[in-house]
Amino acid sequence: MAGSDILDTEKIRKEFPILDIEVREGIPLVYLDSAATSHTPNVVCECIENYYKKINSNIHRGTHKLSVDATNAYEEAHDKMIEFVGGSDREEMIFTKNTTESINLVAQAWGLKELGEGDVIVLTEMEHHASLVTWQQIGKRTGATVKYIRVDDSGKLDMEHANEIIDRHVKMMSLVHVSNVLGTVNPVKELSEMAHENESLVLADGAQAAPSMPIDVKELDVDFYAFSGHKMAGPTGIGCLYGREEILEKMEPFMYGGEMIRKVTFDSSSWNDLPWKFEAGTPPICQGIALSKAAEYLEGIGLDNIWRHDNELAEYTMVSLSEMGGVDIYGPPVGEERGGLVSFNLGSSHAHDIASILDDHGIAIRAGEHCTHPLHRVLGVSGTVRASYYLYNTIEEVDKLIAGIEEIKRIFE
Numbered sequence: 266m267a268g269s270d271i272l273d274t275e276k277i278r279k280e281f282p283i284l285d286i287e288v289r290e291g292i293p294l295v296y297l298d299s300a301a302t303s304h305t306p307n308v309v310c311e312c313i314e315n316y317y318k319k320i321n322s323n324i325h326r327g328t329h330k331l332s333v334d335a336t337n338a339y340e341e342a343h344d345k346m347i348e349f350v351g352g353s354d355r356e357e358m359i360f361t362k363n364t365t366e367s368i369n370l371v372a373q374a375w376g377l378k379e380l381g382e383g384d385v386i387v388l389t390e391m392e393h394h395a396s397l398v399t400w401q402q403i404g405k406r407t408g409a410t411v412k413y414i415r416v417d418d419s420g421k422l423d424m425e426h427a428n429e430i431i432d433r434h435v436k437m438m439s440l441v442h443v444s445n446v447l448g449t450v451n452p453v454k455e456l457s458e459m460a461h462e463n464e465s466l467v468l469a470d471g472a473q474a475a476p477s478m479p480i481d482v483k484e485l486d487v488d489f490y491a492f493s494g495h496k497m498a499g500p501t502g503i504g505c506l507y508g509r510e511e512i513l514e515k516m517e518p519f520m521y522g523g524e525m526i527r528k529v530t531f532d533s534s535s536w537n538d539l540p541w542k543f544e545a546g547t548p549p550i551c552q553g554i555a556l557s558k559a560a561e562y563l564e565g566i567g568l569d570n571i572w573r574h575d576n577e578l579a580e581y582t583m584v585s586l587s588e589m590g591g592v593d594i595y596g597p598p599v600g601e602e603r604g605g606l607v608s609f610n611l612g613s614s615h616a617h618d619i620a621s622i623l624d625d626h627g628i629a630i631r632a633g634e635h636c637t638h639p640l641h642r643v644l645g646v647s648g649t650v651r652a653s654y655y656l657y658n659t660i661e662e663v664d665k666l667i668a669g670i671e672e673i674k675r676i677f678e
């Protein structure tokens with residue numbers, strides 16, 4: 266299958282056996298939904314199998330061989346993941362369940378203690394519910410006000426508006442790095458500088474960025490960075506939170522129980538060192554180890570290459586849809602930097618109808634509001650159809666999508 270000029274997709278696809286399945290007899294899978302969940306290469310599947318066959322055991326507890334092996338592998342997985350986002354200290358990498366839990370950890374462990382009446386939390390209109398609902402509810406509980414940086418007609422943040430609302434009252438700015446609907450790449454570094462000048466902390470939601478672009482948390486100048494394993498060729502049930510050590514040290518634990526304590530009496534408890542203070546109970550041991558394998562795999566291909574490949578497929582999709590006519594495409598126009606996804610609508614056709622007809626052809630895309638209800642109100646639509654790409658997708662697959670859309674257009678006309 267023809268890929269882009271950047272990646273050897275033929276070779277890459279051999280690593281992902283699921284791509285060879287037929288969704289129904291004679292209908293091969295065309296998977297264009299990696300922004301929801303990506304697929305898992307053999308090397309990660311083998312790592313999971315190997316874990317359960319050879320070292321499965323609880324960590325930080327046993328003195329026996331298996332427990333020591335599992336503990337070492339789990340701790341080394343933290344080292345790999347902090348390196349993956351450009352950090353250096355294991356203390357700054359917390360394993361969670363997913364991006365949602367990473368954001369909730371900061372919101373509850375930091376926000377409930379530090380926020381109050383008169384404080385402001387700045388979000389953007391393109392936030393995923395993982396960030397929007399979480400901070401909205403923290404605002405209600407603490408009395409802090411939530412303000413949203415507007416999205417302009419080209420799907421980018423209105424930086425003048427950001428300038429207006431980022432002032433001394435802001436204590437937290439939580440913004441999505443790459444939008445899961447618009448594909449917009451937000452100027453995280455520039456906004457971080459504005460927030461830090463006002464002594465606000467900054468959290469970036471990297472759910473759609475970490476899987477496909479090189480991340481350097483120091484360069485981005487963020488205090489927290491959240492992302493999920495299942496969108497970056499890793500398993501479900503594992504997510505990451507990078508946090509600056511001095512802030513994490515001051516934060517209260519997120520959850521209480523085993524693992525996260527140092528000493529416990531009937532009256533009081535003290536907390537374990539970072540990052541374990543934030544990993545209560547038996548953690549996702551196998552998932553964490555497998556995620557570090559996924560990170561190694563992606564680095565082997567090159568995050569820069571993956572970014573350019575996904576981008577090329579997105580641009581090709583946008584150009585093809587534009588040439589077809591009658592299609593509304595959302596987010597930055599062709600030629601501008603964007604993530605490897607394209608959201609669109611076909612006249613007044615319902616997004617779910619389009620998704621279900623495409624599914625008849627084996628084409629898996631996502632339709633609906635993509636956990637961004639308020640953004641869809643800003644766009645003035647009830648839903649969108651979204652195709653999203655990853656390292657294993659090909660131009661031929663995009664052509665199949667375009668042919669499917671053309672057929673749907675003919676049916677509806």
Ligand code: C6P
Pocket residue numbers: 300301302363364365366393395396441443444445470472473493631635636
């Ligand atoms: N988006 C999609 O767009 P979890 O479910 O915790 O792994 O990820 C949540 C999340 C947070 N931020 C952004 C920008 C996201 O895109 C997502 C997940 C998926 O299809 C599911 S709604």
